Amino acid sequence: MTSAAWHARIRCGPRTGSGFLVTERHVLTCAHVVHRAESAAVDVTFAQLRGAERELTARVVGHGGWAGHDTDPGDLAVLELDRAVPLKPAEFAAPSDAYGDPPRRLIAYGFPHHYDEGTLAEYRATADQLIAGEWVQLEAWAGHGQPLAPGFSGAAVTLADTGQVVGMVSAAARRPDVRNGRMLPAHVMARYWPPLGALIPTPEYERHDKERLRALVEAVARQDRLECRPEQLYRDAVGPLGPPVPAHGFRSLWDAAWYLLSEVPDGAAVRRFTARLADFAAAAPTRYALRSWPPSGPDTRPGPRPAERPAWAPILVEIAPSGSGDDRFLVEVSVYNGRHRRLVGSRTLPAGRVRGYALERIDEAFYDLDPDARELIAFVLPRRWLNTDVARWARSADDDSPLGSFAPVVVLDLERRRSGMLQRKLTQQWRRLDTRDKGRLHQVRCDALGQDPTKLTVGLRSGGADIVGFGIPPRTDAGRRLFAASLNAPVPVLIWPRSGCRGGPSHTDCRGRAFLDRLTAHLADLPPGELPSFVHGLRQEAYASDGPEPHWAHDLALLWEDPRCLPDPVAYQHSPVG
Template identity: 70%
Template sequence: MTTASWHVRISYGGQTLGAGFLVTDRHVLTCAHVVARADADAFRVTFAHGPTDVHGDGRDGIPARVVRHGGWSGRATDPGDLAVLELDRPVSVEPARFAAPSAAYGEPPRRLYVYGFPKRYDEGTLAEYRATADQLIAGEWVQLEAWTPHGQPLAPGFSGAAVTLADSGLVVGMVSAAAHSPEIRNGRMLPAQVMARYWPPLGELIPTPGHTRREKQQLREFVAAMSREEELECRPEGLYRDAVGALGPPLPAKGFRDLWDAAWYLLSEVPDSTAAARFAARLADFVEDARLRGALRSWPGRPRPGTRGPVAGASPWSPILVEIAPSGSGDDRFLVEVSVYAGGNRRLVGSRTLPVDGVQGYAQECVDEAYRDLTEDDRELIAFALPRRRLNTDVAHWRRSATDESPLGSFAPVVVLDLERRRSGALQHKLAQKWRLLDDRPVARMHRIGCGSVGQDPVRLTVGLRHGADMVGFGIPPRADGARKLFEASLNAAVPVLLWPRSACRGGPDHQDCPGARFLDRLAEQLAELPPSELPSRIHELRMQSYLPDAPQARWADDLALLWEDPRCLPEPTGYQHSPVR
């Protein structure tokens, strides 16, 4: 305490109003009620132990003005009792330093010092206190009680004073209220992490494990830039839930005032240091500016632990997963979530509920963003998880981007997944077992289902495929009822690979030489001697060949659809089951 020259007295018109403390070379913190009844531009700040060059004109103090107010409404129980004063010039005094949010509490209790300016103590005086508990009163204050029964009470003049640790002098909060009677030796402290809700730059000065001062400054600036938008589609409570997951800490009782309140709560109160990064990534989903969106998704700009743990098992692929699911808010609206698996971890790139005509553009945009997480050594795989009735959607022919009309399937390997099967624990278990067997086989066994097979029993097909096929080739698309039933039977058999033409014959008797049969013959020819793990790459090659002018024999592959699912490289996490839009 002997070196704490940053304690200040705040006065107006020659009268002492209360205490405060310097936190930057130009900013002083105090209570809003200390400066509430005076001209916001006419305060004087005097340093109790500062060198003579910081006292201003004579001993009258340095001129200061209020530049930030916490929103305090005037009653003792109103929140936001914080004001930030800006000095008219920088000073040479070293500002206060802050302790971590939990440092004020413990067993035995931590001794706390308070330096204030009550009546008849022009030079200031000390009071010794301790925090009753770490529980916030009304989500805002911590109760203080006297260290001894006969010490200095928190009388008028202590309001706005820093509460410091006796052994280190680090700040843990600010006195915001005292008992009305001097016989009752208690008061209230506004903890430092609560003050940072109302003045975001303060968060950079408070130690938070897992995040540097520069990282917190960047996130604060990103949130501030986004908060200037007139209308936001996201709510902080929804973003918070997605950041911490279903088993994470619950929401504060009063929710969040704004986006920064949620971001700072994650930084200062949530033990998982990766939660704030997930918050930033989800927030990016609602940003129109491409540079800001990219900055949020890459924050904090250094390698970070995975969002949902390591991928189970080795995989030659680094997939980009596009999940398109019914939103529950209407038949024409879908929840689109795009994730990237890189370095053994999964990261959510974006999540948004959209009408059907907005799905393709948003997916293109997020897929492009996802490539930023891949290295030059990663083998990309773009996987679309679709509702079963939409598995024939021609995603391989979606244009690659808004400025590139070339098909996505000619740019990278594209596969589809069945959303229903992906969410079935039993089928995912069977798929994992099937792949363990496939790893020991040089080639996969393909079961053919041609046009003439439409009338067979789906249940018998399911049971038979579980033991006798590694992949199923269809000569018909899953359009007509009979074909769809056989298609579902193959999915329920946990067959890892399904191939089919999106158009051509619709099925029926006497179709031995139809386009579907020729399609299956070409499949057998092209996929012979090929390990199943390399199917996406081979199909990608065939799709690219179908666009070459000197390879007309490959045009058949332009209509080829591939369902390929290996749970080891596309594990289903427990999170990401809801949108940040509430």
């Protein structure tokens, strides 16, 4: 067979056009060639074949939404043959291969009147600029030869030296003395028929990568409720300095993904797109597959660690007011390996959906942890939520055991997390702590509620404590003021019981006092860097305890903040929720 064997003549009623084979049973042509396919059969003839094999019938199984006018976009139709043909389908060139300096010579194989076996026309692309985001202008290679004429519509435009397809003829000049026309580039055709994207070469990604991506994107698109817009996902993928959304917008999620693959130079942008899209997939396997796409790509996880005790690898859960209402919160779940941060999910949700969403994404974040990592779940909470018992949240819908029994759980204060001054001072404080075997504990007892909060802040800043232990929770105005005073100082650790004081006016039989006494005894020789593990062990004891009295640490809360293992995250700046 010659390289021209996959060119086809298309007849639909009185119209004759061209087409080309792209799979063993699919032919592409212009929509205007077969726009009467409902009332007339589509006949497909492969001129290079002989005998009964050359004549086939076909039906239209896909189209680009062409509305019927010459300047309407989407002039593409996909034909499915009644049987497979013994021909090797067309091969495609990369989108940029149609252009060059000097220009590349392009060949169109069409079937104008009186040319049943087809004829050739030589053209070149005027420029790589798309007209109306859809077409490339063609101009004749020379001032003589075959012009584009009726019958060339749907013809493959190929590179003269390789025979690879770069586009399809969609229109010719109305005047015979004007020798130009229009081509629908191959990468534009793939917007309208997604399977074509796998056949068109793109930088970095192979055919199987693109087929997998299309299947995943379409799985998300089929969801009954999809809470994201392609345009915003695209902006998040390219960043504020990346190419803008094209003027024609995006017809679908796949349209946005394909645009990133075929027209955006930054090869990593499509991976950022898949990671962001994953957060909106309803099925957990789909979310994980999107985050790990492409499966053939390099493994970005860190290699084996040395034999010494590894550093913390936190899963960060940040819950912040969204600004769109008192009952709505921005929830972001990230996972760290060293200073590398990967966003697992980011959604704006009503308060009632925060817990379920956070737990689901925490579970998925464990996929990204190095096997030797010391997992740590860190909740960054608004100050009014600091007393929320996140450690007792059921681990999952199928497991009622507390999250704090599964892994170390700590909380952080959202306001302090966002203060550059305090983060710097905390880092300096931890460097000093690294040189000591144990931390210094400052107690705030129940009978100290009347002390001056400002004096407490100044005293803690002077370096008198590394840990502040409270005998009371932040549930009263006085208690909250002392908590705020401690958070305004660079104290890395705060510990308190979530339940209130039970003692009388003298506090001689005070549960808060007993809590602090036990805490002091247990922390006497413990370095602050090991507190998450220590408290995790205490919680496991408390959750398993079945004695007549609650374990002294059954409602212990731990605020533990080391900025060195939680570097400032680079969060998405826009919400793609429509």
